[in-house]
Amino acid sequence: MTSTADVRIALTTIGSETDALTIARTLVDEHLAACVNVLPAMISIYRWKGSVEQDKEHQIVIKTTADRVPALEARLRQLHPYELPEFLVLDLAGGGAAYLAWVGESVRETKNA
Numbered sequence: 538m539t540s541t542a543d544v545r546i547a548l549t550t551i552g553s554e555t556d557a558l559t560i561a562r563t564l565v566d567e568h569l570a571a572c573v574n575v576l577p578a579m580i581s582i583y584r585w586k587g588s589v590e591q592d593k594e595h596q597i598v599i600k601t602t603a604d605r606v607p608a609l610e611a612r613l614r615q616l617h618p619y620e621l622p623e624f625l626v627l628d629l630a631g632g633g634a635a636y637l638a639w640v641g642e643s644v645r646e647t648k649n650a
Contacts, residue, residue: 561599570600580594606626
């Protein structure tokens with residue numbers, strides 16, 4: 538049974554909605570994420586290579602388990618067009634038992650995957 542200690546939320550941002558949807562679908566198809574939310578465009582202001590930049594980006598919220606985080610990060614870096622993609626992993630303070638179990642089942646590696 539998966540618990541809050543096992544489930545993680547990973548975050549990244551990306552400029553193109555098409556890229557965001559492609560990455561989201563790939564992560565779910567490959568059992569690296571149970572669910573990926575692609576949020577509407579937002580404005581990001583950040584420092585990059587000595588300059589302050591402003592761009593439209595989509596926040597991507599990824600639900601996975603602790604044991605899948607290394608593979609998720611590696612795959613995200615392969616798929617992501619940014620030189621340095623955001624990759625933040627958050628622990629959970631709580632969650633519904635049935636939902637947590639579903640996340641665990643959804644990212645479990647299968648022999649056919």
